[in-house]
Amino acid sequence: MNQRTARVSAASLLRPDQIAASWLARYRDLVDDWDAFAEALGRPLPVTLWANPGRISVAALTELLVEQGLSPQPIQGLPNALNLPPEFRAGQQWWYCVGLAHAQEAVSQLPVTLMDLKPGQRVLDMCAAPGGKTAQIAFALDNRGTVVANDISYARLKALQGNLDRLGVLNVTTTQSDASNWPSAGGQFDRILLDAPCSAEGTLRRHPSLLQRLDPSDAERFGSRQRALLRKAVQRCRPGGLILYSTCTFAPEENELVVADILAECDGRLRLRAIDIPGFDTAPGVTQWQGRVLPPELARCRRFWPHRNDTGGFFIALLEKDAGLSPEPEPELATLDGDGHDEWLEGLRSKYGLPEGYWCRYRVHRQTRRGLHLMAADHAPPAVPPAAGHGLFFHRTNVHPPKPTTSGALLIGPEVTRFRLELSRKQRDAYLRRETFAPTREQRAVHPPGQVIASYRGYALGIAILHRSGVIESQFPSRWSGQAAGTD
The missing domain is CATH 3.10.450.720 (Nuclear Transport Factor 2; Chain: A,)
Known part of the structure; x- marks a missing residue:
């Protein structure tokens, strides 16, 4: 980072007196150490990376970083992640550009680790962009099976797909939809992640200018939207399944109060699970706020204050749906064009010396006239809602000679012999x-x-x-x- 950038960054950092004079002062009685909290918000965040498990081990990534003169720090509780100095530019590194690692704030990596993910599960990421958590889910399922990643914004969905392509994710179908209206015809899911849109107070260490834009009405406005999303998540969750609700804000109106209202609506059909996060110093969920007393089980939620773990602010609730409820029928599956591609595949296999039977591990289909997409062999996306994309665009057939895409080259690269x-x-x-x-x-x-x-x-x-x-x-x-x- 050049000196000018460093000066601008330092000048933009928040001061404790700015924090004390802001909307955040209402949290003074919730925070165990206000001075430490305000001081932490004035420090830049470390850069946190996770190693792409399909391409590199965290030990090998550590070696690459050490060779660059860096001192990556392991993170207790996140064995696949490393911390680097705040000024480090991960996106400019060769290994980042080719998908060996992904940058994602430490607390943002935690929700996926709590979802008890196993291969064979069907998973919905309701508000998925920019895709870091989606990719984590995909790899937790061993890059197999079916993940549906939804976002309401087309532009954000494109950014999400770019991250999935760079990282080599094969088991994700993307959809563009208002998740609060996600259709019943799409079926139910074993696991649902709702990383809800919020007022983002917890991101102030990355975005100090946000402090000037915080509005007292934000918490109530977002809370209404979050209730609609969490209500839909409960509907789309299979009996016995789990819903992970998270935000990056401090506001109880967007956190505990939302969870409490949905629990009350469900009248015993939904329960809060206790959360254990070794290596992280967390606070229990709030059970009283501005005169409202919440059920004591709301303490099972976890709050992440920036000063406790040198992170951003975050909130997590883990909800389990009653296993005794009747499940819905399985959804109709999407019909994909999977025939007539053998000549293209054999040409690619032969040129690059891929092993016999290489393509059997995948499901191939033509999504556009440009070429072929690749998915996990057992990927089974629903017919509804209509997909924005299935899997990874890996081979261009509309050019002469045909050629793999960059994401395709990164995928087949480890087994190429010619x-x-x-x-x-x-x-x-x-x-x-x-x-x-x-x-x-x-x-x-x-x-x-x-x-x-x-x-x-x-x-x-x-x-x-x-x-x-x-x-x-x-x-x-x-x-x-x-x-x-x-x-x-």
Whole structure:
């Protein structure tokens, strides 16, 4: 980070007197140490990464970071995650650009760890963008089965799909819908995540300017919306299933009061589970607020105050639906075009030396005229609501010659035995900057002209073209290329 950026960042940090004079002062009696709380909100957050379990271990990621001169810190309670200094720019690193890791605030990683996820479960992420939690869910299910990731915003859904593609997620269908009206025809789910839209007070360490925009009406306005969403989550949850409700705000109107009202509506058909989060210092849910006394079980909710774990602010409630209720019928499944693709698949397998039977582990379909999408073999999305996308777009068939997408190249890269071009560090940086660069004499001797899968240190980077003229042309997508300079 350059000095100018550092000065701007330091100037934007909040001061304790600003916190004390703001809307947040109403939480003074809820916080165990107000001075520590106000001071914490004036410090930038650490950068937190998790290692993509399908591509790299946290130990190997740690080695890459140490080689860059960094000192990544393990996080107790999040064994797949690491903390780095606040000024670190994760999105500019080569390993981030090619999906070896994802940046996600520590407390935001916790909801998925509490959902008791196992392969074979059917999962709904109701307000899924930007997709970090969706990807966590997908990998907790071993990248198999069926996850439906919904968001109301088309633009946010596109950003979500970009993250899933970069990380190699194969078991997710995306839908664009108002989740409070999510249709019954879509069926019920074993697990539902509702990371609800909220006033976002807990994100002030990342967005200090939000303090000036906080409005006393926000909590009540969001609370009404959150009740509608949680009510729908209860309907769409299978008997015996779990609902994880979370927000990144301190407001009881958006947290405990929402949960208390839905529990009362359900009249015993829903119960709060106790939550245990080893390694994190949490506070119990609020049971009294502004004259309202809540049922004592609301203490089973967990609050995360920024000063206790050096995190943002967060709230979590884990709800279980009565297993004795009658389940709904299974939903009608989407009809997907899965025939007539053998020639394309065999051509791709043969060129890159993939093993016999490679495609049996996946479900292939044509979603658009551009090419083929890949899903987990047992992915079974519902017919309703209509999907925005199924799986991962992995092979372009509307170009000559056909070629894998970058996400497709990253996926098949570990098993490619032919047309794989290992790059030097300097070539890697040029590749990620989408530049044209010269191959070495050894590279020209080994590889004939045409498409190759570029790699660095054995990790696939994407597609490159080795031209007959003697240059390598990067095909790395501009929307993924956060790197502007060498970062090793």
